[in-house]
């Protein structure tokens with residue numbers, strides 16, 4: 001084989017190695033799935049007590065209970081409850097699972113969205129939460145959709161809704177204002193930043209809406225979105241987030 005052809009063949013081989021999901025995204029072991037069996041068993045569903053409202057991890061000392069609610073809550077949610085009712089989160093936003101969120105968001109590895117969805121569905125089945133009437137993704141602004149080509153929250157929301165047997169709709173909520181990157185702002189600035197960032201165009205009156213996002217940081221974005229949904233008549237809002245930042 002001439003060396004030029006050989007070189008071409010090895011380039012093709014390298015490209016298919018990258019394109020085919022034959023390596024675990026976390027440890028690099030051979031795997032037909034996104035995660036190998038070992039990583040799948042090790043990293044999901046860690047036993048972690050979380051606030052039922054905002055999914056913040058709770059220690060034994062900062063656990064509070066309402067008299068009429070057997071679920072645990074953080075002090076902040078009891079003092080000033082956010083507009084959403086419940087949040088399910090798979091795990092904390094930290095290594096190594098943060099890799100999956102980065103792969104999904106910046107490298108279009110949509111299989112990560114399906115993996116998040118599968119595990120969120122299992123978490124939901126273990127909860128006592130009622131089934132939402134509709135599932136919506138946290139929307140991106142038009143500018144960001146154009147730049148990225150897809151919405152990573154939709155890549156989780158669609159397979160999640162399918163497995164729950166619930167309709168999903170990416171057109172109910174739109175992001176009307178392009179907000180600055182949340183990570184550069186403090187908590188108060190984040191609240192102001194996301195206020196009135198969303199508009200609701202579908203009929204959500206009397207509905208229980210499931211809102212899906214890849215990462216929940218301060219919760220200000222989800223709070224603002226839930227506020228808009230409630231103003232539009234939604235009865236209940238449950239967040240489904242893949243990864244939760246433990247603290248700001």
Ligand SMILES: [Zn+2]
Nearest residue numbers: 024027036039
């Ligand atoms: Zn692995």
Ligand SMILES: [Zn+2]
Nearest residue numbers: 051054074077
């Ligand atoms: Zn909370």
